[in-house]
Amino acid sequence: MxxxxxxxxxxxxxxxxxxxxxxxxxxxxxxxxxxxxxxxxxxxxxxxxxxxxxxxxxxxxxxxxxxxxxxxxxxxxxxxxxxxxxxxxxxxxxxxxxxxxxxxxxxxxxxxxxxxxxxxxxxxxxxxxxxxVVNDLSIGIFYENIKNQYGVFHNNIGIGLDANVVNLKSTIGNKSKFNKITKLISLIPLLYKIDSFESKIKIDNNKNYYFSKTIMCTVSQSNNNMNLIVIEKRNIIRLVYTLMLVIIGKHFKMRSIHKFTGNEISITIPSLEYGQVDGEQLGSRFYDIDYKITKYPFII
Missing domain, CATH: 3.40.50.10330 (Probable inorganic polyphosphate/atp-NAD kinase; domain 1)
Incomplete structure (x- = not known):
C-alpha cells in the first residue's frame, strides 16, 4: 500500500x-x-x-x-x-x-x-x-550543453571563486561585520594565486557581454528573475575590498562587479573552472550553460 x-x-x-x-x-x-x-x-x-x-x-x-x-x-x-x-x-x-x-x-x-x-x-x-497549504515557489533550473546535464538550484550556482565566497558567507551566517571581515582574511592566500578567465554572457537572448578577467560568476534566483553577479580581477587590495563589500552586502557600486537581471541567462566559459550548485561541487569543467526560472509546489 x-x-x-x-x-x-x-x-x-x-x-x-x-x-x-x-x-x-x-x-x-x-x-x-x-x-x-x-x-x-x-x-x-x-x-x-x-x-x-x-x-x-x-x-x-x-x-x-x-x-x-x-x-x-x-x-x-x-x-x-x-x-x-x-x-x-x-x-x-x-x-x-x-x-x-x-x-x-x-x-x-x-x-x-x-x-x-x-x-x-x-x-x-x-x-x-x-x-x-501548497505554494508555488520559484526555483532555478539549468542545462549544461557540453555535458548534456540538467539540474536545479534553489539558492545559487557559481563558477570560479564563488565556491569559496559562498562557503564563507554560509559559515558566518548573520554574525557581525567584524567576524565577516575576519573570515575574509582566510581567503587572502587564495586571492594571490587565483587566475582569471574569459566569460561570455547573454541576457534574455538579446544582450551580450564579454569579460576577459573574470574570477567569479554567480547566478541566483529571486522574485521570478535570474540574477547574475560577475566579478573581475583587480589588484589584491581592490580584490579584497571588493569581496568584503560582497560579503557584507554592499557591492553593486564597484567597477569590478557587474550585476545583471533577466528571465534567462547564458554563460560560456572556454577554460576549465571549478563550480558549485547550492554548495555542492560541480567539479572542474568547461561551461556552456543556460539558466531560467520555473515554479515548484512547496508546503510551507
Missing amino acids: LSDYLIILNPAANDRKTKNNWKKVENILQDNDIKYTLKVTRKKNHAKEILNYYIRKWKKIKKFPKAIIIIGGDGTLNEVLSAIYVKQEEDRSIPDIPISILPFGKNNNFAKEHGIKRNNWKKEIVKLIKKP
Whole structure:
C-alpha cells in the first residue's frame, strides 16, 4: 500500500545533529497516525537514487504520495528537486510532488528565505498534517550543453571563486561585520594565486557581454528573475575590498562587479573552472550553460 508521505532523512546534516531530532518528529507522526515511508541517506547523491527508485515505482502503480518530507538541509533539498526534474525531462507525465522541508541542516538558506525556522519545526509538521497549504515557489533550473546535464538550484550556482565566497558567507551566517571581515582574511592566500578567465554572457537572448578577467560568476534566483553577479580581477587590495563589500552586502557600486537581471541567462566559459550548485561541487569543467526560472509546489 502506498504511504501518504515519503520522508527523506539525512542523518549527516548539521554535523550529524539531524539524526538526534528524528525521534521527536517520529513521535508526532505516530501520534497522528500518519502513514509514511522513511528512507535514510547514507552518502552523497543517495537522495537522488532513492527518488529515482520511487518515481519509477509510483509511475508503475499510477499513484503518487501527498508529499515528500525532507529532514535535512539545502544539499538534500537540491538532490530531491534535481531527481524529480531530471525524471520529468525524461517523462512529462510525472507530476510535481509537493515538498515539505524541516530545516535541520547547517545553513538552511532556502528555508530562511521563505520564513521556515528550525525552531518552528513542530509547527511545520502540524501544518503539513492538519492544514497543508501548497505554494508555488520559484526555483532555478539549468542545462549544461557540453555535458548534456540538467539540474536545479534553489539558492545559487557559481563558477570560479564563488565556491569559496559562498562557503564563507554560509559559515558566518548573520554574525557581525567584524567576524565577516575576519573570515575574509582566510581567503587572502587564495586571492594571490587565483587566475582569471574569459566569460561570455547573454541576457534574455538579446544582450551580450564579454569579460576577459573574470574570477567569479554567480547566478541566483529571486522574485521570478535570474540574477547574475560577475566579478573581475583587480589588484589584491581592490580584490579584497571588493569581496568584503560582497560579503557584507554592499557591492553593486564597484567597477569590478557587474550585476545583471533577466528571465534567462547564458554563460560560456572556454577554460576549465571549478563550480558549485547550492554548495555542492560541480567539479572542474568547461561551461556552456543556460539558466531560467520555473515554479515548484512547496508546503510551507
